[in-house]
Amino acid sequence: MTPPPPDDRTVPARPDPAWWSGRRVLVTGGLGFIGSTLAHRLVEHGADVVLVDSLVPEYGGNPANVADITDRVRINISDIRDPHSFRHLVQDREVIFNLAGQTSHLDSMRDPFTDLEINCTAQLRLLEVCRAAAPQVKIVYASTRQIYGRPDYLPVDERHLLRPTDVNGINKMAGEWYHILYNNVYGLRACALRLTNTYGPRMRIKDARQTFLGVWVRLAVEGRPFEVWGGEQKRDFTYGEDCADALMLAAERPETDGRIFNLGGDGIVSLTELAELLIAANGGGRFEVHEFPAERKRIDIGDYYADDALFRETVGWRPATPLAAGLAATLAYYRETLPRYL
């Protein structure tokens, strides 16, 4: 595992409780992994939180993710494809974390039109609704490293060309740019964070629709072996709470308006190294390395890890959770809660 660079040893910036206290916030995809992790952080900071989620079973939303804070947030079940509910929901909000999306790469190839509706049409509609009914909001859009495609160089910074390798990546690329455009043309303040692999408590573990790491965690907790496909690919991983803090800092700071930032993680690991770290954090277990299936090979991107110096320099964020500690906390969470996630 490659250690983080030495300049990361400074004290990281954290969300400002005074700024967040009473702040009126909406989170789309609020019952999903990152949305609900963010909801916990927002509640800790005293924000007035509305969580919107469609609870489409194949996507990330799970009421179990917010079971412990239901009395401290307002939950509204509606789909980002429905503009009517959103017109009402956004009108008094000051910050919108726009995390709702279709995220499965394979689903986007099987049904490109649903991906288009969610990741393009609905995004554009949300922006139009905000422009009309909530011009005061700051929107933080969760973009993805997936839009870079197979890197030309590593680590990948924001100057790297976008060459998406699936329909999902193309539509997320468009969705990101709608946000930047509405910032630039209409003064609707928005920024985008291109997230890398994110993991932690509340991630989807019942299948690999969100991340392969979810299935690994589940099988490790169940005492069963898990499968590593390939194994040599290098990746970076952001712990959920660190990602939530990054999103909150992006919302707080006006200097992020109209800008796009990579978000990286704590160091770089190969998938085999990650599997070994997981086994160690679990206090035992076993995995098998398999060759990459042909169907995935065509859209595989090889190694990826982010250069997120721009975001670190702009807002002072850096990951607070080492990968080993994050994996241990994740395993501990699912040991307690497993049945609610299957």
Add this chain to the structure above:
Amino acid sequence: MTPPPPDDRTVPARPDPAWWSGRRVLVTGGLGFIGSTLAHRLVEHGADVVLVDSLVPEYGGNPANVADITDRVRINISDIRDPHSFRHLVQDREVIFNLAGQTSHLDSMRDPFTDLEINCTAQLRLLEVCRAAAPQVKIVYASTRQIYGRPDYLPVDERHLLRPTDVNGINKMAGEWYHILYNNVYGLRACALRLTNTYGPRMRIKDARQTFLGVWVRLAVEGRPFEVWGGEQKRDFTYGEDCADALMLAAERPETDGRIFNLGGDGIVSLTELAELLIAANGGGRFEVHEFPAERKRIDIGDYYADDALFRETVGWRPATPLAAGLAATLAYYRETLPRYL
């Protein structure tokens, strides 16, 4: 006016008549400016040509564009948003020139959803139809320099980041990438040419929906003064027939599969220089320079001209028509045909 580079003095490649003779071709947007210019070249080369156009009045299609070749092509009026007609139309085709699109930048801001339907949803649907019913085709997609946004450096090559400045640019960017993706993942052969300003006989001149130059030409032919907004911006211009040849060469050559190329023009001019060239070619006339309106300034991109060395080197194309000669031919065309274009 900056002259073209000296390496352009070699004999340019032209479409191969033997390759095109009897070739079964479909042109979407076939009654528009570039589509109909291409249709004339295809007919000259003996191709079997189907032209599809929606004839939506605000868009580029005009039956006058093909009045002289109606007995040598098959014209089918249907909209690219209608998948049913396309399933039938594509099935026996060998080449599809995919030129149908919404091209007005201002329209895309006023009605982003229609732009999305035409430039994203319909493009994806056409690709899905081809994948199912015409896996043998080669598709040449007409992309646009608009997706680069305001250049970081000049001339702009294909390594320049895409930072579209309007909804149209974002959707065209996605549309381009759907084509590249379907090439890479499904083996449906496709390439994209990022066109710069294109002009010539058959361009829309009754308003500025397609290009400001159309209105200039009309007013010059009518003996009226025209307005130049700004005037200092530098641009490059491709003559319609040269663009048609570029599209045909892109279709012929397997080495373009899965690739994206800029298309430039003959030299670089400021808009004021262009206006002077037009007046000279017209044998007289007058123009007024006005300040850029605020509404346009927000989405203005400053100077733009393409580095199209990649395309020139890959297929041997270069523009055959100097700008002055192209303007003269354009004026001559509209002197003959003006009433059919108003």
